[in-house]
Amino acid sequence: MAYLGVDTDPGTSRFERIKVGSYADGAAVELPVAIFRGRTSGPTLYLQAGLHGDETTGIEICRRALQALDPSTLSGTVVCVPLANPPAHRSRSRGWANEERGPIDANRVFPGSPGGLLTERIAAILFGEFVSHADLTLDLHSALEGCTIAPFVYIDPDDNQSGTLALREGAGRAFGTPFLYYKGRGQKLGTSDMTRSLRGQADPAGKASLSAEMGESTRVTQEFLPIGVRGVRNVLRYLGIAPGAVEAVPEQRVFRTISLVHAAEGGALAWHADLAENVRAGEVIAEVFDPFGQPLERLTAPVDGFVLRKMLFATVATGAEVAWIAS
Ligand SMILES: [Zn+2]
Structure with a gap:
């Protein structure tokens, strides 16, 4: 399986930057793509961070988690886009500052639009190339600018219409955040309509996805990094991609x-x-x-x-x- 044309041999890893557009000055907009293909076949995890351009904790979690991966020991594939919204990352803002008519939230435009605005095109690539071909998507986030948020994973939706609830619950438990949010289908997040979030679109497409929230935007929230790194490792073990048993985690609290x-x-x-x-x-x-x-x-x-x-x-x-x- 190639991702944006990037493939690799069994037991090896590959790191590429793939052009997905260009800025007004002609410089390429490039998505960083890492692929770790196990020596033996198995499930695929798609790991993503930086969908919001001011959120950096997830990028650092990806860096540390990938460093620890040895493809020769894996069964299955880990595909990672550690910086999923490069234009917004450049402007250090949630959405890309130079978007037509102002920044738009990439996590409110899924499944994206291949012929639309730059952010909509990137969303279409993320959804079509990565989310759609993974057995599980793990999307790392932090709080809105100016806020911090206690580490939790969304079990969203909290029903089994797509047949993926057991996988999402099991992987969410394994990720090991102290809190789990069982969110009803269509329920707003604060004042935000999440219908066109990655999760909101992945589920009707029959694709399992988990998002994790932890810490602040604009800075790497150091105190939560160990939770995130252990979380990725545990999800890989839960899926059987990485060897070893899922590490026990402290008691988790559910909120609805x-x-x-x-x-x-x-x-x-x-x-x-x-x-x-x-x-x-x-x-x-x-x-x-x-x-x-x-x-x-x-x-x-x-x-x-x-x-x-x-x-x-x-x-x-x-x-x-x-x-x-x-x-
Ligand atoms: Zn976010």
Whole structure:
């Protein structure tokens, strides 16, 4: 099986940059593609990071995970695009800054459009060349700019209409994040419609996919790297691609609902709760102050749960999603 024309012999690996377009100055837009083909046949894992251009933790997880791979010991294939949205990575923003009519979110335009905007074309390539030919896609993400997020994997959708639930649950458990999000089909993520996310389109196509979230954007969140690297290794073992038993992971907690906490007033943000900390309904988790230090608003947890995502910006405006409380 060749991926964007890249193939390799059994027991070997290959690293290529494949041109998928060009910038206004004529420089090539190139997707980095790594292929590790096992000595014996078996399933294919597609590992992806950097779909959002400001998210770098997943890129580093891929680098470390690939370094540890020896194709001569594998049964099956690992295909990796560690930097899936090179234009957005160049502009260090979620979407490519120079897109026509402004940045678009690559994870809201799947299955992409081969004749569309640059980001839509890249999405079409990622979906058609990689997701469609893998037994499982593992897509690594971090929080939106200015936020951090507790490590979790999506079991999305949480039903078995595509016949892939057992694989997604098993691999999601093996990935080993402390939290697992069982997300109902069609359920919004915060205020975001996920119908055209990678997961939202892979499932109706009968393709199993898992996305993991951990840490901040714009910087590599060092403290979560070990979870991600062990996660990739464990998924490879779970699938039988890599030798060895799945490493035991700490107890995992399931959540099914995310409740948003918005600021009504703009000002300086002071936090009282930590990431992943348990909170009770009505508990003050953060406060907003005016520039003179006078309190404007106390933000409370709407439900019993834990802090899944925290806004880290020093100041917030009216409407800011200060916290996501998972329950
Ligand atoms: Zn992302």
